[in-house]
């Protein structure tokens with residue numbers, strides 16, 4: 001059977017800077033993959049290419065055996081959805097945002113699922129008539145996540161989606177996503193700089209350096225015994241980098 005997703009020799013450069021340098025990986029079964037690496041290594045660029053918000057310069061992505069060249073981008077983006085760090089709200093109310101997906105794809109709006117997800121993400125207090133522009137950063141982030149989950153994508157690309165959340169909301173998001181992954185058999189590629197979160201969530205880890213996949217490991221193995229010096233340094237350095245923000 002074909003792999004869920006293949007990335008073959010992806011290359012991308014901005015001006016004279018190489019961002020992705022032959023990134024190659026396969027997803028063979030639904031799982032939660034943490035995409036880890038220092039800042040500026042090409043993680044977000046990779047996710048934007050995977051959902052076709054950007055084009056690679058070279059290389060191929062293949063979804064269930066079909067090259068991206070043969071699949072309409074709109075159809076592709078129903079299956080692979082990106083939730084970015086800057087949660088973009090569409091104009092209008094919270095409810096307008098939640099209904100967008102079904103309007104775009106001409107599918108019925110699943111009110112019950114929307115309500116359940118909002119409650120699970122600690123947003124039960126939120127007035128659905130409130131203008132989306134007036135939401136806090138953390139509220140926007142969670143509404144954007146619900147909006148995307150309602151599409152039930154097969155592959156969900158998560159770019160630091162808990163970055164502006166307090167501890168309680170962060171754990172709520174993790175629980176919702178963990179349950180969702182199991183129930184729906186979805187695949188997540190999750191960028192996080194929160195190593196404890198990655199330890200809690202990862203079935204696999206992809207460690208990226210200078211645009212190449214340096215390690216592709218079972219989650220537990222990666223955190224117990226990373227096989228490259230770079231990954232070992234990264235794991236030791238992250239808490240120090242985070243604590244320096246407090247100075």
Ligand SMILES: Nc1ncnc2c1ncn2[C@@H]1O[C@H](COP(=O)(O)OP(=O)(O)OP(=O)(O)O)[C@@H](O)[C@H]1O
Nearest residue numbers: 014015019037038039040041042043044045046191
């Ligand atoms: N549109 C663009 N034009 C020019 N350079 C870009 C563009 N987008 C990203 N870059 C550069 O590409 C490099 C990789 O960026 P990317 O956002 O993919 O890194 P990242 O690993 O996700 O970093 P972080 O962890 O800090 O979010 C960076 O040096 C960034 O400045």
